[in-house]
Structure formats: structure tokens, C-alpha cells
Amino acid sequence: MPDAAEFGQRAFQFAARFCFPRLSGTPGDRDAQELIKKTFSGLDLAPVEDKFPASYLMISLSRFALVPIGIFIFGGYCFYLMLAFKLAVFSFLMALLLGLGFMIYCQGVPHFLGRRKKHWTSNIFSRIGSESPEQEILLVAHYDSKSQTFPAWLRVLIYYGGSILSLIGIGIFLGQFLYINNFDLEEIRSSLNVVCIIPDYEQWSYYYHWFWFFLGVAIIDFLPLLNRLGNRSAGATDNAGAMGVIFELARIFQSDPLKKSRLWLVMTGAEELGLLGARAFIENHAAELDPIRTMVINLDLLGSDFRISGLSRLGFPGIKTDRAFNQMVKAIAEKNGLPFRLDPFSIGFATDAYPFLKKGYRTIDLGSFNRWFHTEADTVDKLNPANLGDYVQVIQRLIQDLDQK
Numbered sequence: 001m002p003d004a005a006e007f008g009q010r011a012f013q014f015a016a017r018f019c020f021p022r023l024s025g026t027p028g029d030r031d032a033q034e035l036i037k038k039t040f041s042g043l044d045l046a047p048v049e050d051k052f053p054a055s056y057l058m059i060s061l062s063r064f065a066l067v068p069i070g071i072f073i074f075g076g077y078c079f080y081l082m083l084a085f086k087l088a089v090f091s092f093l094m095a096l097l098l099g100l101g102f103m104i105y106c107q108g109v110p111h112f113l114g115r116r117k118k119h120w121t122s123n124i125f126s127r128i129g130s131e132s133p134e135q136e137i138l139l140v141a142h143y144d145s146k147s148q149t150f151p152a153w154l155r156v157l158i159y160y161g162g163s164i165l166s167l168i169g170i171g172i173f174l175g176q177f178l179y180i181n182n183f184d185l186e187e188i189r190s191s192l193n194v195v196c197i198i199p200d201y202e203q204w205s206y207y208y209h210w211f212w213f214f215l216g217v218a219i220i221d222f223l224p225l226l227n228r229l230g231n232r233s234a235g236a237t238d239n240a241g242a243m244g245v246i247f248e249l250a251r252i253f254q255s256d257p258l259k260k261s262r263l264w265l266v267m268t269g270a271e272e273l274g275l276l277g278a279r280a281f282i283e284n285h286a287a288e289l290d291p292i293r294t295m296v297i298n299l300d301l302l303g304s305d306f307r308i309s310g311l312s313r314l315g316f317p318g319i320k321t322d323r324a325f326n327q328m329v330k331a332i333a334e335k336n337g338l339p340f341r342l343d344p345f346s347i348g349f350a351t352d353a354y355p356f357l358k359k360g361y362r363t364i365d366l367g368s369f370n371r372w373f374h375t376e377a378d379t380v381d382k383l384n385p386a387n388l389g390d391y392v393q394v395i396q397r398l399i400q401d402l403d404q405k
């Protein structure tokens with residue numbers, strides 16, 4: 001495949017120019033915006049800039065996602081140790097309703113921005129094709145980057161571990177309290193005839209054996225607070241590689257336009273702050289982009305691999321990406337002798353594809369996880385030009401096939 005190698009080299013060169021820290025709201029963010037406009041102009045494409053307000057609120061919210069459940073569980077257990085049984089039950093019920101509810105609210109990517117500490121950022125896009133096409137094809141990649149204190153695997157482990165152990169803790173307590181120990185506790189309570197006392201050692205040890213478990217759960221639930229947002233990632237695989245692929249596809253389709261479709265090349269901002277750019281984009285362009293005749297290809301985290309990958313499901317609660325398009329990608333990849341993998345393990349994880357899916361657009365998400373994203377190690381050397389070239393070739397073919405449909 002001589003084409004793929006050439007495509008890959010050019011995509012890599014486009015991508016390499018964007019490998020610098022560019023957290024939304026920092027000077028790097030603005031440098032990236034200028035560079036995107038310049039790159040579009042260099043390809044004889046008119047860049048359009050949509051400004052929108054962004055804030056760090058949703059990131060902060062996600063750090064607090066497990067905190068209420070941790071407080072109620074540990075508080076409930078302390079009440080239990082103090083033989084304040086009603087308060088203990090109340091606290092565990094609060095953990096279940098309020099704590100779990102808040103956790104799910106945060107995981108569901110709430111659409112909510114604070115009033116304070118807003119900054120302006122933008123989506124930048126360009127279009128190739130007729131003004132009134134039969135269908136619209138969107139290629140989407142976010143251009144912002146971020147770093148975090150914890151590597152992604154640890155963050156996932158903490159969130160999954162914290163929420164699963166919290167649920168187990170609530171189950172153990174309520175199960176034991178309501179069914180197993182019910183009569184014992186009644187007896188103890190009436191004999192002590194107090195609402196709240198510190199029991200002597202004999203009684204204490206009876207209740208004490210779960211102490212380390214509940215303390216441990218609470219600590220895990222508090223750990224995300226230590227995971228601070230930073231601007232130390234050059235964001236090569238997340239998401240300069242995808243930008244390089246889109247610029248190379250822009251170059252290809254600029255000289256060989258589509259027949260029935262208009263191609264949108266969309267670089268979104270503030271994805272790392274909660275998919276804010278994609279949401280703003282959908283709102284701004286709802287009138288032009290009818291879900292019935294619009295197809296969306298989101299690219300995130302690609303170019304560090306030896307295969308073509310995609311996500312079959314996104315967000316919480318999960319939404320499936322478009323099955324038919326995924327099948328098309330698979331067929332094209334296999335025809336080109338490339339391994340293809342659909343990764344279903346993505347509950348709670350969302351990309352810019354998510355808001356499009358939620359609005360009913362037929363959407364796929366290409367890319368795969370790696371161990372460097374959101375860290376200082378996500379540097380240009382992690383990008384594999386050959387893999388970028390494979391993506392260019394597969395997506396080029398996909399778009400051509402969609403155009404002929």
C-alpha cells in the first residue's frame with residue numbers, strides 16, 4: 001500500500017505540529033486554534049470559528065463523584081459503632097440514594113456549567129462540497145489536551161473499585177442489620193436504653209470487625225480528590241494524531257470532492273473538560289445537521305497502534321455506536337489486511353461521539369486506549385505514522401462508500 005505510507009507521513013507531519021500542551025483556557029489552547037486556522041488556510045480551505053464558553057466545573061465535579069457515598073458509608077458505620085442504629089440506617093440509605101445518585105449524575109456527563117470562572121474557547125471547522133448536499137458527513141476530533149495526576153488505568157480502577165466496594169458495603173450493612181442482627185440489636189438497644197453511647201470493648205469488638213473495610217472504602221472514594229487537572233500533556237495520541245488524519249483527509253478530498261455529500265472537518269475544543277465543544281457544536285448547527293441525513297465519524301486516541309480500533313459503546317448509561325458503519329469499517333480494514341477491533345469496555349467513558357449519539361446521529365468512534373494518554377508521556381514519539389496512514393486509507397474508503405450509498 002504505497003498510498004497508506006505517504007498518507008501516514010503527511011498525517012504525522014500535520015500531527016507533530018500540534019504536540020504541545022494545550023489545556024482548554026490556556027495560551028496553548030489559543031496557539032492550537034491559530035495553528036488549526038493556518039493549517040486549513042494552507043489547504044485552501046476556509047476555517048470557520050465558533051466561540052463558546054467553557055469551565056473546569058465538570059472536571060471538578062468528577063473528582064467529587066464518590067465523595068458523598070464515602071461520607072455516608074463511613075459516617076453510617078461510625079453511627080453503628082456508637083450504637084446509634086437509626087442514624088446508621090439513615091446514613092446507609094442516604095449513601096444508597098443520594099451518594100449513588102450523585103455518582104451516576106456525574107458519570108452521565110451532566111449538561112451543566114458553573115456561572116463563575118468561565119473562559120472562551122472555540123470549535124474550528126471547514127467544509128468541502130456543495131452548499132445543499134444530499135447528506136452531510138462529519139469528521140470530528142478534539143484539539144485540546146490535558147494531564148492528570150493519576151494515570152488513566154488508576155483512575156478507572158479507583159472509580160470502578162470505589163463504586164463497586166461502596167455498593168458491597170451498603171449491601172453488607174443493610175443486609176446484616178435488617179435481617180441477620182435484627183433481634184440482637186433490638187435487645188442491645190433496649191437493655192442499654194440509650195440512643196448513642198460508645199460501647200465497652202466486648203461490644204465494640206462485636207461491631208468492630210468491619211471497621212477496616214468501611215474505612216478502606218471511604219478512602220478509595222476520597223482518592224479522586226487527589227487527581228488534579230494539569231497542562232503537562234503534549235497530547236500526541238490524544239488527540240494530535242486524529243487531527244493529522246483529518247487534515248490529510250481534508251487534503252485528499254479537497255482535490256477529489258464527493259458527489260452527494262458535504263464533508264465537515266470539525267476540530268472541537270474543551271473535550272477534556274466534559275465534551276463541551278461537541279455539545280456547543282451540535283447546538284449551533286442543529287438546523288443544518290438533520291440526524292436523518294448526517295453521519296458522524298469521531299476520531300479520538302489513534303495512531304499509537306498497529307490496527308484499526310473503535311468503540312462499540314460509550315458513556316453511562318451506555319449508547320451503542322452505529323453497527324452498520326462499524327461493519328463497513330471492519331470490512332474495509334480486513335480488505336486492506338488490517339486487524340480490526342471493536343472495544344466494548346467503555347461504560348463511564350465518553351468521547352465527543354457521545355453527544356452526537358445522544359442526539360440521534362448515526363455515529364462511530366475510532367481509536368483505542370493506550371497507556372500514555374492524559375500523561376506527560378503522551379509525546380510525538382508515541383505516534384506511529386504507519387498506523388495514521390492506515391486510518392487515513394480506511395476512513396477515505398469509508399467516506400467514499402458512504403457517498404455512493
Ligand SMILES: [Zn+2]
Binds near residue numbers: 300301
Ligand atoms: Zn481525547
